[in-house]
Amino acid sequence: EVQLVESGGGLVQPGRSLKLSCAASGFTYSNYVMAWVRQAPTKGLEWVASISTGGGNTYYRDSVKGRFTISRDNAKNTLYLQIDSLRSEDTATYYCAKHGGYYFDYWGQGVMVTVSS
Amino acid sequence: DIQMTQSPASLSASLEEIVTITCKASQGIDDYLSWYQQKPGKSPQLLIYDATSLADGVPSRFSGSRSGTQYSLKISRPQVDDSGIYYCLQSYSTPLTFGSGTKLEIK
Numbered sequence: 001e002v003q004l005v006e007s008g009g010g011l012v013q014p015g016r017s018l019k020l021s022c023a024a025s026g027f028t029y030s031n032y033v034m035a036w037v038r039q040a041p042t043k044g045l046e047w048v049a050s051i052s053t054g055g056g057n058t059y060y061r062d063s064v065k066g067r068f069t070i071s072r073d074n075a076k077n078t079l080y081l082q083i084d085s086l087r088s089e090d091t092a093t094y095y096c097a098k099h100g101g102y103y104f105d106y107w108g109q110g111v112m113v114t115v116s117s
Numbered sequence: 118d119i120q121m122t123q124s125p126a127s128l129s130a131s132l133e134e135i136v137t138i139t140c141k142a143s144q145g146i147d148d149y150l151s152w153y154q155q156k157p158g159k160s161p162q163l164l165i166y167d168a169t170s171l172a173d174g175v176p177s178r179f180s181g182s183r184s185g186t187q188y189s190l191k192i193s194r195p196q197v198d199d200s201g202i203y204y205c206l207q208s209y210s211t212p213l214t215f216g217s218g219t220k221l222e223i224k
Contacts, residue, residue: 035213044204044215044216044217044218045153045155045161045204045206045215045218046215047206047211047212047213047214047215050211050213059211059212061211061212062212095160095161100163100166101166101167102149102151102166102167102208102209103149103151103163103166103167103206103208104151104153104161104163104206105163105166105172106163107160107161107162108160109160110160
């Protein structure tokens with residue numbers, strides 16, 4: 001059974017940093033592109049970033065470029081999202097998602113990040 | 118960026134109706150279009166991928182189609198459990214973009 005379990009969220013002050021983790025199991029993690037998708041409270045879904053199987057290629061939405069860093073550890077079956085210079089507009093539930101192909105076939109349960117002073 | 122214009126924003130339907138939700142892409146996306154259902158407090162679940170392929174375990178009352186750059190999700194004889202918010206996603210190019218969502222209520 002595929003499982004994606006996010007952790008690392010919480011309440012953070014503006015300008016601070018946070019690192020989210022996503023522990024993957026139930027599939028050959030190193031064979032799949034992975035992604036982060038977020039959802040602000042009461043809002044729609046927003047793709048944040050994706051990373052290739054080996055980690056050598058990363059893709060970001062413009063609004064997070066330079067502040068967010070997606071990475072992966074294939075030995076630990078874990079995906080990460082380093083978030084720096086947090087802004088109030090980064091407040092959201094962050095989902096880890098597995099690319100099945102050109103779609104997301106599995107999602108984690110989500111982790112909440114709240115940016116507030 | 119590719120814009121995905123999703124409609125309607127909300128929809129109420131009965132058990133006997135056929136429900137149709139559409140997403141129009143601002144340019145061609147080569148059928149790299151998927152549909153997701155999200156229930157309150159839950160993560161999204163894949164319904165349809167590559168515009169017309171049914172995801173594993175998804176009931177056959179769900180189907181996807183395309184006409185030009187407009188993609189449609191159809192639910193035939195919906196069940197009460199199909200209530201939720203539906204999103205389309207284009208994965209043709211980055212940034213990947215979702216539609217704005219359709220809130221569906223089945224009465």
